[in-house]
Structure formats: C-alpha cells, structure tokens
Amino acid sequence: MKSYKLGVLHGDGIGPEIVSATVSVFTEAANKVGVDIEWIELPMGWEGIKIHNEPLPEVTTNALKNTHGWILGPHDSAAYPPEHKVKLNPSGALRHTLDLFANIRPAKTMQGIKSVVGEADLVIFRENTEGFYADRNMFSGHGEWQITEDVVVTSGVFTRKAAERIAHAAFKMAMKRRKKVTIVHKANVLRLSTGLYLKVCREVAEQYPEVMVDDYHIDAMAAHLVRRAKDFDVIVTENMFGDILSDLAGELVGSLGLAPSINSNENLAMAQAAHGSAPDIAGLNIGNPIGIMLSTVMLMDWLAERHEDPKLTEVGKLVENGIKKALEDGVKTGDLGGSASTSGFSEAIIERIDSAVLK
Incomplete structure (x- = not known):
C-alpha cells in the first residue's frame, strides 16, 4: 500500500468545519480503496497569528514542501491585524513562494443544482x-x-x-x-x-x-x-x-460556493475552494463543504497522475459520486435550499461511500 502525506490548513471562518468534513470523507474513501493517507495539520490564518504571530508561519511553508500536497481552507485576511494586512495573504503567499503557477478552476453543471x-x-x-x-x-x-x-x-x-x-x-x-x-x-x-x-x-x-x-x-x-x-x-x-x-x-x-480549484506546479499541488471564509456563519455548522471537497477530488486526480497510482483516482471518484448521489437524494445545505448541516452532509456522503461497490 502506497502512503501519502497531505497537509491540512483549516483556515478561518467556516474553514475548520468544511475542511474537517472533507478530511473525514476522504479518510473513509481512502480506507475503502486501500490508500494510506497521513493528514498533517499545520497552522494558518488566525491560528497561525495566535501561535506564531504570522498568518502563514515559516514552519507551515517548510512543512508543506515535504508533503505530497495539501488542502487550504479559506482565510479571512481582511480581518487580520493591520501589521498582517500589508503582507501577502496566505493563499497568495503560498502561490508566490512555492511557484504554484497554474490555478485550475473547472465549472460544470451538476444534477440537483440549478x-x-x-x-x-x-x-x-x-x-x-x-x-x-x-x-x-x-x-x-x-x-x-x-x-x-x-x-x-x-x-x-x-x-x-x-x-x-x-x-x-x-x-x-x-x-x-x-x-x-x-x-x-x-x-x-x-x-x-x-x-x-x-x-x-x-x-x-x-x-x-x-x-x-x-x-x-x-x-x-x-x-x-x-x-x-x-x-x-x-x-x-x-x-x-x-x-x-x-x-x-x-x-x-450553480454557485461560487460549489466551485473547486487546485493550484499547482510540476511537483506540488494545493486544493483550494474558490469561495471565501464566510465569517458571519462560522461555528454554526451550516457551511457548504462541496467546493473544498471537489477541490480535494482534483488534488487526488493530480496526485494519481503524478505518482501513477490509479487508486487515488478511485478515492476521488468515490467522494465525487457520494456528493452527486447525496444531492440527487435531496441532501443539501441551506444555501442550496436544503436543511443539512456541514457535518450532516459529510455523514451522508460517508454513508454512500460505505455502500458503494468497488469495481
């Protein structure tokens, strides 16, 4: 079994909720397929400021260089203290410092989404x-x-x-x-x-x-x-x-809240949803995790190609199909007209991953 180290930067606002939901569904999918993923949590945003007085601490950037890729939660840099506002925001700093020259953003209609x-x-x-x-x-x-x-x-x-x-x-x-x-x-x-x-x-x-x-x-x-x-x-x-x-x-x-993306170069890739941190609903467990989940599907596809490991593609497909089936079954967060919580939506995906039949 191949093993992968993936960084986890929870970020600000709804970031900790949607990123945690994402890690949970991908852990389930990886276990089902037989892929070993070590999730490495690293400080970023307000967490970085509190611990290291930096929204993107050097320890985080250095650690990311030794991972296979990472998930970047949204940041609320507009609310950072004045001394940090004049610096590159965490996303821009990572793209610049690590030369992630390609920002790849798909836009695809989905069944169940207007x-x-x-x-x-x-x-x-x-x-x-x-x-x-x-x-x-x-x-x-x-x-x-x-x-x-x-x-x-x-x-x-x-x-x-x-x-x-x-x-x-x-x-x-x-x-x-x-x-x-x-x-x-x-x-x-x-x-x-x-x-x-x-x-x-x-x-x-x-x-x-x-x-x-x-x-x-x-x-x-x-x-x-x-x-x-x-x-x-x-x-x-x-x-x-x-x-x-x-x-x-x-x-x-459909919605910017559903929009995924990755930022990459030849050697590194970062999953990052296109939307912001939505600080007004932080901690309420109602944020939509689809954008960051689909971004992580993209990360799995990128890793699968780079490391010639089709099992990573399987992991991504399990999660993507789980999302599609949940939406088709009417399981949606409030922004999409449903009543599911962030954690409830991730649990619905996990149920569909568990019931999926592997080829």
Missing part, C-alpha cells in the same frame, strides 16, 4: 504568478506606487516563461477533453502585455495540432460565457482575467 446557463463543462487555466495582481508580480515588494494622495500607479508583468507554461498546461488538459482551447486577452488595447501573452499562447498551440484554438477579448468573453457557456472546453488566460472569469463561471453553473 444552473442559469443550462449544461456546461469547462475548465479555466489561470496564470497564477504575475499579470496585473500587484502582490504577485514582483520578486520583492509590490507593484503599486502612490505618487501623491490622489495619484496611484500600478504595474502588470507578463513574461514568455509564465505564458508558455500555463499554455502548455491548458493544452495538455484539452488533449484529455474535447480538444478545444480558448485564449482570453485584451490585446486590442494592452497590445504589448496581453499581446505578448496571446502571441506566446498561439505559438504553443502549434505544438498541439489536434486542438482547435480561438481567442476572445476579456469583455466579449464574459458575455459569451453568459450566453453560451456550453460551447467552451478549456480557457487559458492571465491572472486577473482568470480570477474574474472563474468566479463568473462558478455562479453561472
């Missing part, structure tokens, strides 16, 4: 390390300057290296799906910056002749997602555009 766009099944590849996000585009410092009280200048950084590697990741995924990639940019106005991004993505596309390629300006793409989301397969774009489009896509197919 969608405003009919059926859709797409994946957005968001470049994670530069672009217009000032907290991630510098080796040291931040990409914003306040010249006077009334004047602010901000920078965007675009490199061939970053565009190439996210493009390759997107095209490799497209080869496993419907073989179509859409490049999103604003090269008609930002001619040098997103113009370089578009040019490099088009160059990478030549290495994947089986894949159909098109491209859209970001504003047009937002409209196309609303009108015909089902027509898109893999979308690749820069940091800020990807953040906006993936949130839009998540809402269009």
